Amino acid sequence: MQKTGQKITACCLAVMLLITFFPAGVLAADKPAVSLEQAIKTVKENFEIPPDYTNFTSAYNSFNNTRVWSLTWSAPQGTGAPGGSFNAQVDAGTGEVVNMNFLRPVKQPAQGVQIPAVSRTKALQTATDLLKRLAAKHLSELQPAPDNNQVIPLNYGPVTYSFRWQRLINGIPFPTDGVTIGINGTDGRVVNYNLNWTKASFPPATGAISAAKARQVFDDAGMLQLQYFLPSRIRPLTAGEKAPVKLVYQIHNPSNGVIDALTGKPLVPESGKWIQNYGLPGGKGGAEMGGADQASTPLSPAEQKEIAKTAKLISQDQAAAAVKKWLPIPDNMVLRDVGLGVDWQSPDIRIWSLSWNTTKPGAGEPQYISARVNAQTGELIGFNLPYPNGGLEQSGGMDRPAAQKMAEDFLKQVQPQRFQEVKLDDIVQQPAPMPMLKAGQNPPVQNFNYVRLINGIPFPGNGMTIAVDTVNKKIVSYNLNWPALNFPAPDGILGAKQAVDAFLKYRPLTLSYTQVFGPDGPGEARLVYQPLAEPGMLVSNLIDAKTGAPLDWQGKPISRSGAFHFNDIAGNFAEKEINLLGQAGIFGEYGDAFHPNEKITLISLLRAMLMVKNGVEPTRDLTDQEIIKQADDLGWLTEDQTPNATVSRLTLAKLMVRLLDLDRAARIKGIYVLPYKDAHAISPDATGYVALTWGLGIIKGDGSNFNPDHLTTRAEAAAALVRALEVKQ
Incomplete structure (x- = not known):
């Protein structure tokens, strides 16, 4: 027994040591x-x-x-x-x-x-x-x-x-x-x-189609679709303001623009799988209704207008009745949450948001229902019910055609006119990971997206979406997104071939490898042609339909410049400083040329200073007037000057001192001594600026004289700007 006990103890110690060394x-x-x-x-x-x-x-x-x-x-x-x-x-x-x-x-x-x-x-x-x-x-x-x-x-x-x-x-x-x-x-x-470093078997490149053939496949597949596009906005719209809509060409294909280089066909993964792709960029609100203020406080015209508008809205009970017209609400459900808010896309539209729930649903009844109603027209805008219990792995009792018929029968009743202005969009780009369905198995939920058409052109994100519970055979979600916007006419736009030319100039079809993923993780590697942007460039699927310029999520052209590598500064005394600013994306007016000996303009210098202070991207697209205003707000400009005026050495000194927030110190008189031979030519009001820029090593004149009226070159301005930045560190 003692030996047996010793063996058990030894085994336990071995296991403990194993756990210690291996988590x-x-x-x-x-x-x-x-x-x-x-x-x-x-x-x-x-x-x-x-x-x-x-x-x-x-x-x-x-x-x-x-x-x-x-x-x-x-x-x-x-x-x-x-x-x-x-x-x-x-x-x-x-x-x-x-x-x-x-x-x-x-x-x-x-x-x-x-x-x-x-x-x-x-x-x-x-x-x-x-x-x-x-x-x-x-x-x-x-x-x-x-x-x-x-x-x-x-x-x-x-x-x-x-x-x-x-x-x-x-x-x-x-x-x-x-x-x-x-x-x-x-x-x-x-x-x-x-x-x-992916561990996979990669197919050989032998037998791959040519780049020209890949381009032909891209054309024939109609990878780009002409669409209306509503740019995302940072600030909310004000009442009466309409968001600008643009015409764009966008990739709209299940392959997302990827072509199998061996078969010569668009690469569309089977259901539940997706591919690595580098082509992607990729409720309730407002004030609640309150009682009228009976005091005699005067109301502004805007307040009176809002009161008049609100008086024309349907009541809460009418909104609830509008929901019940299309959606049965069980008797044991209680209306618990109600709100009246503004539609974020159309501030002139008010929305009733209503929510019912119960703690004891009956057999086959939902536990909650939420819905939205247009408070001006009584139109049902959307509703949501719980999805079927049991998760996404259970089998549905309806196939997709049957679910589609149920969805369309409902839409034709609730939106008879608008249903004629939409089309079903069955393309799903980059499908999300989902459990693989067994052969013959129907998914428990079928989703349908009906895209709005204007002038025969689709407007993705607008239209109607609807979800059908194929287990319980009922509609569990409906949403209408139909803002009142101004749509530009499709005049002066690029043709399909021109659009592809512009898109592929920005993101050329590149022979490369990609990998197919599924629920079990990474799978086979494939040889493909895919549209890839240059390293460091922002990637977008959008181009402007009129100019062909790639657009970001705000609908603004994507800058192709990035850093600048100037080709005309070798041997210049300020080569190091100019290179530094170019790498930061500053002073790119002439692309990869700097023009070091050209006289700098006030607007060019101020733009560079703002880029240093606020960053390149927030400053790049500012107009000259906006640059001047920001510089004025910062206290950089105290003298009247035109944007295209050249910059004297004295003005440069003042701007550098103000960039360093030392203007107050520079204006103190009687404490500065100047080391220049022409010190007598500098006014007492300017002495502090000249002295500070000399003492801080920013501007040294010509070594002997300051020459306040000397017109500054772009190289001299760049050198002074970098030296000022070194002071700020």
């Missing part, structure tokens, strides 16, 4: 080839972990046939350390570092400006050295990705340089795979590293 879920059968100790050593041999990060934790995860050690170092709380963390992941099968992120809070400059102390060239060398150490066995399949569009912002910091190496298989890019490395521009440290 829960890592059994002997799943023992990793790379131990935790080996993973820790690999990370510490390749990265510098701050010595104050003495807290350490680890985890082990297994997913998609991949096993990784997750390692985290951090500083103990309450020690006065600045905080942050160092995280790394090591492939437990190969020993490769697959991910690293170093986050350490830094003190931001007072004005939020950060000039990188480490050059991009030096950062690239650091990243390349790390790549050769950590991804040595992958180097033959890696190629540096173009990064001409990468912008290094100066209005917040610290700056991080990002470098990417793209994986090539058989000389063909696989967009998801490769290595990305981030280098801190302040101290040159590696702050992130990511290796993404």
Whole structure:
């Protein structure tokens, strides 16, 4: 018995040791080839972990046939350390570092400006050295990705340089795979590293159709559709204001523009599957009705107008009756929530929102019902009932044609006129992951989207949506989206071929690999042609139907510029400063030419200053008048000047001082001494500005004289601007 007990004790100790060295879920059968100790050593041999990060934790995860050690170092709380963390992941099968992120809070400059102390060239060398150490066995399949569009912002910091190496298989890019490395521009440290390397069998490129054939397939499939497009808005519309609608061409095909390079057909995954694709960009409200104010307080015209408008609305009871006309409400359900609000797309329209529920539904009855009614017309706008119990894996009792008939019979009754102005859209782009249906099985819910047509042109997002519960054979959701908008006539638009030309110029069809995914994770790799944008470019499926320009989610043209790499500054005294501003996306009036000896205009200098202060994107599209107004609001302009006026050296000095918020100090008289021979030619009101820019190293004149009337060149302005930014750090 004693020996038996000793054996049991020994077994228990062995199990405890196994649990200690391998976290829960890592059994002997799943023992990793790379131990935790080996993973820790690999990370510490390749990265510098701050010595104050003495807290350490680890985890082990297994997913998609991949096993990784997750390692985290951090500083103990309450020690006065600045905080942050160092995280790394090591492939437990190969020993490769697959991910690293170093986050350490830094003190931001007072004005939020950060000039990188480490050059991009030096950062690239650091990243390349790390790549050769950590991804040595992958180097033959890696190629540096173009990064001409990468912008290094100066209005917040610290700056991080990002470098990417793209994986090539058989000389063909696989967009998801490769290595990305981030280098801190302040101290040159590696702050992130990511290796993404798919383990799959890739078909050979032999037998692939030509690029010309792929283009023909793209044309024949009608990948682009002429549509009306309502840009998203940051601010809500005011009463009487109508949102602008644009005519666009947009990808509208189940393949999302991807063509199988071996079959020469659009690649449409089977139901429940989807493909990696890099072509994607991708209620209740308002005040409640209250009692009338009986006081004699005078009302404004706007308030009187609102009261008159509200008096014409249907009552709550009438709204409830409008719902019951189309939807049976069980007697045991209670109307609990009611609201009257404004339609966010059309502020002139009021919406009643009503909600019924019960804690004890009868057999086959819903537990809740919500609905919306147009408060002006009594029109049913939408309703929602609970979806069938049992989840998405149960089988429905109706096939899609039968469910469609039920849906359309309802729509023809509730919206007889508008139903004639819609068409069924059965294209679903990038289907969401769903359980695979068994052969012959009907889904428990069938969804239908009827798109609104104007001038025969579809308006996606507008129309009617409806869902049919095929288990209980009833409609469980209906929604009408039909705002009153002004639609431009389809005049002067590009033809279908011209639209494809414009779209593929922005996102050319590229022979590449992609991977098919399903409910069980990643699947087969496919050789495809897919429309890919340049690295660093914002990706959109939209182009303007009149100009062919790619559009963002606000309907604004997407800038193609990004960073600027000026070709006419070699050897210039301000080459370093001009390069820095170009990489930040500033001074791009002439594209990749800078014109260093040209006299700078006031508007060009002010635009550059605002880009530094507020960022490039918020400033890029401002008009000259808007630039002047913002500069005036900031106190930069105290003298009347025209936007296209040239800038004297004295004006440059004043602008740089005001950019640094030192104007008040510059206006103090009698405390400054000027080192210039022509100091007598500078007025007392300007002495402080000249002295400060000399003392701070921003402007030194010609070395002997200040020459206040000297007209500033673009190179001189760029040099002064960067020197001022260095003062702000």
